Amino acid sequence: MHNHSTRSDGLLSPTELIGLAARTGVDAIALTDHDTVEGLEEAAEAARRTGVAFVPGVEISVSWGSTTLHVVGLQVDASSAPLREGLEGIRKGRLDRARRIGEALERLGIGGTFEAALALARDERLLSRTHFGRHLAERGVVKDIQHAFDKYLGKGKPAYVEHRWAVLEDAIGWIRAAGGTAVLAHPGRYDLKPMMRHAMLEQFKALGGEAIEVVTGSHRPEEYSLWQREALEFGFYASRGADYHGPGESPAEPGSLPALHASLTPVWSKWAH
Ligand code: AMP
Ligand code: MN
Ligand code: MN
Ligand code: MN
Numbered sequence: 001m002h003n004h005s006t007r008s009d010g011l012l013s014p015t016e017l018i019g020l021a022a023r024t025g026v027d028a029i030a031l032t033d034h035d036t037v038e039g040l041e042e043a044a045e046a047a048r049r050t051g052v053a054f055v056p057g058v059e060i061s062v063s064w065g066s067t068t069l070h071v072v073g074l075q076v077d078a079s080s081a082p083l084r085e086g087l088e089g090i091r092k093g094r095l096d097r098a099r100r101i102g103e104a105l106e107r108l109g110i111g112g113t114f115e116a117a118l119a120l121a122r123d124e125r126l127l128s129r130t131h132f133g134r135h136l137a138e139r140g141v142v143k144d145i146q147h148a149f150d151k152y153l154g155k156g157k158p159a160y161v162e163h164r165w166a167v168l169e170d171a172i173g174w175i176r177a178a179g180g181t182a183v184l185a186h187p188g189r190y191d192l193k194p195m196m197r198h199a200m201l202e203q204f205k206a207l208g209g210e211a212i213e214v215v216t217g218s219h220r221p222e223e224y225s226l227w228q229r230e231a232l233e234f235g236f237y238a239s240r241g242a243d244y245h246g247p248g249e250s251p252a253e254p255g256s257l258p259a260l261h262a263s264l265t266p267v268w269s270k271w272a273h
Pocket of ligand 1: 009034061127128129130145146149150154245
């Protein structure tokens with residue numbers, strides 16, 4: 001229930017992603033590109049051709065205090081005007097942020113990264129730190145993308161640029177306006193202490209969030225039980241998703257992660273017949 005394509009920072013086109021799902025025999029697959037629904041029509045068409053059960057989705061970038069949260073919307077109607085307009089607003093800031101990331105890297109003696117990252121992205125409004133990381137790895141500045149984040153691009157690192165994304169209330173509102181279910185993505189990745197963690201889950205729920213990811217490629221297996229407990233305590237549906245970005249770039253392939261614990265109610269039980 002969480003995968004990317006070339007429409008944001010993934011390596012496979014929507015059609016190729018669905019092809020992979022068909023070959024590996026997953027029960028269902030969602031496409032959840034960052035801040036865009038542009039790939040959903042192509043993916044849905046490929047899914048119809050191959051008989052794969054497809055869930056249209058999106059992953060929205062949110063600024064919550066000084067923390068960037070990601071909210072996945074599942075089963076969204078891609079033609080929804082509030083959703084499309086909201087996403088358009090977020091995407092506008094990406095180009096300017098990317099310029100500033102490029103300038104920060106330049107000051108560290110690594111020139112030309114803005115142009116190179118732009119060449120790797122399909123759309124300048126979808127320029128992601130992933131494109132910078134990919135370029136730094138290809139160029140041999142770091143050994144892989146992970147190290148690009150650890151050394152330069154991650155929060156608190158020298159080429160990190162603060163950015164204001166959507167507010168949580170709006171992101172959840174756009175997803176619900178599009179008939180979708182709001183899922184808090186990889187909650188273990190935000191590095192929050194227990195009090196903030198609870199504040200985040202409480203607010204997410206109060207604003208209409210319905211599910212959290214428990215099993216994800218972005219959680220270490222030893223983290224699953226913590227988020228399982230939180231899902232049960234707060235009465236959230238649970239989701240499972242690889243957060244797949246492409247061959248060789250993700251810890252998990254679609255469909256390869258362990259099943260959700262039987263005590264949890266999977267988010268897809270809302271719409272699976
Ligand atoms: P952006 O939305 O442009 O700030 O980029 C965020 C994307 O960068 C995420 O969706 C991941 O694909 C990737 N990312 C974030 N943190 C890391 C990390 N520590 N290691 C590798 N990739 C990361
Ligand atoms: Mn990404
Ligand atoms: Mn994410
Ligand atoms: Mn993701």
